[in-house]
Amino acid sequence: MQVTVKLHAILRRYRPAGIRDEGLPVEVPENGTPRDVAAALGIPLELIHAVFVNETQATLDTPLRPGDLVRLFPPVVGGGES
């Protein structure tokens, strides 16, 4: 099944070549989870610190359904001292 994935901050670097900022279509197994999304895109799990599915807080093990929107975030980031 296919889900749509948005990668945030430094995780953007895992977008396949040629894809810009729109959601990435990603194939995952039936009953797949965000863990499968990370595997499909080659993102090390330790880089993922927050997961949202359909704009609601989720986990790497939240079951996905076709067409779900999955957002993956790296750790909380800077504020801008030096």
Added chain:
Amino acid sequence: MEEERWLRYDRQMRLDGWGMAGQERLAQARVAIVGAGGLGCPAALYLAAAGVGTLKLIDSETVELTNLNRQILYWSEDIGRPKVCSAAEKLQRLNPLIRIEPIEARLTSENVEALLGDVEIIVDALDNFETRLILNDYAVRSRKPLVHGAIWGWEGRAMTVLAPQTACLRCLFEAGPPPGVFPVVGTTPGLIAMIQTTEVLKLLLGLGEPLFNRYLIYDGLTMEMRVLHVRPRSDCPTCRILRTEE
């Protein structure tokens, strides 16, 4: 002098629910901005302009050339000066009616109570995760609102924490990245700081709906701004204790 005071704030006092009573409320307020960098500079400017009575600025660093693309309270001649001193001078010139308290210090678990015990709202304008957690844990413990902002590159995020009813930062993120230099365009902290400032004013005036259990994300490249839903985690090491006490 009295008339000048009201004229300064005339345009905002015309807002529904603000008026003289709201402006007096702001004048009585004590707000801390922790971190006088990319987020802290614009937040301080707008809170000073709005007439927040006491602004406590906490930062241990001096101004560097690499700060100047985004830390807009510092100008070329300020390089090498303590940030909080340079910031306080300019803020005081912008609004002589308010009190600026510059604190040249790094927030630690030992001094957090001494530094923040006398403020009612805390603005998280930090650049490192370790200090953010100290701030988060203190805000949860003391049940003071913490207005969080964070940035990376073209992206920013904001959320307001108020224990025990909202998720805290540890409900969202358990660990941070290693400290280091990260890329950022100056407009990102500028925009996120405006969200944080708006949250502070709303909280003080009791207006609108703060970003409670809502995580605002902004992407300058796509001009996408979304509000994501978060909830307190039942196993959160910081805030679950408060909820079990309720």
